[in-house]
Amino acid sequence: MPELPEVETQVRDLQAVVGKKILAITSDTHKAWKPNFAASRQLVGKKILSITRRAKYLIFKFSGRVVLVAHFRMTGHFLIAKSATPLERFIRHSFALSSGIFLQFSDIRKFGTLTVCAESSHEKFCKLVDLGIEPLEKNFTLAALKQAFQNKKGMLKALLLNQSIIAGIGNIYADEICFNAKFHPASRVENLTAQDFVNLHKAIQQELKKGVKNRGTTIGEYVDTLGKHGKNQLSLRAYKQHGKPCSVCGGIMQKMKISQRTTSFCAHCQRKK
């Protein structure tokens, strides 16, 4: 599923369409559009001025102070095509751009969302204001991590998945971060020591940077805008590894549910705090 590294990879590739104008939009999944499909008409004739990322959201700024905020949820991704012919079977939305380019939104499970709103209100309307700290930004310091976790209680993995604390981590990277830092995912954050925070801070940055460097994790359907697979799945050590031997100690990886998500971990290497 697309998380921070996958969205970041897409946003970097999508710079290729900045400056293009939207000529037409077709969609067979009107429900994805917020507040409604009719709002998509506001984008037609507008020029893409910038494409940026906040957490797992993609933010397209257009001429005329209009913004499109896209979220991939489980199975969404953009593809850049040289014709209107769908590059994949599950293209739900297609944007005809100037220069004969087509931006296609693929989304098997139809969970993805496309929100159109005024630039002045998009952060509030799309709840971007409620998002936590960006873990790959300079201001994500050790002190900032401690601050974000201050007065919080609960299971470590649940907090890593909470977008209002740290923004952009999903199920894959949460498992990898816990494994990297040797924390049992059900560790109580209120029990973490100063040294634990040092290790956690390092692991968050390492795993997300590795994901970006590898152009994302392809498990299931995620691909980049050219349809190419990422490489991060080749170096996963925890996510979906239950039943397999631990890459460190050789013990069999365990499985449990945390926050409704399947969680894989090594009961020997990852200590419960």
Next chain:
DNA sequence: AGCCCGTCCTGAGGGC
């Protein structure tokens, strides 16, 4: 506040 559940959705994979 923390935690759980249901909802949205559809393909993959298992069982028979």
Next chain:
DNA sequence: TGCCCTCAGGACGGGC
């Protein structure tokens, strides 16, 4: 072959 069942889960709303 084919049908039914379960599973996968990001965000959100609701309940305890």
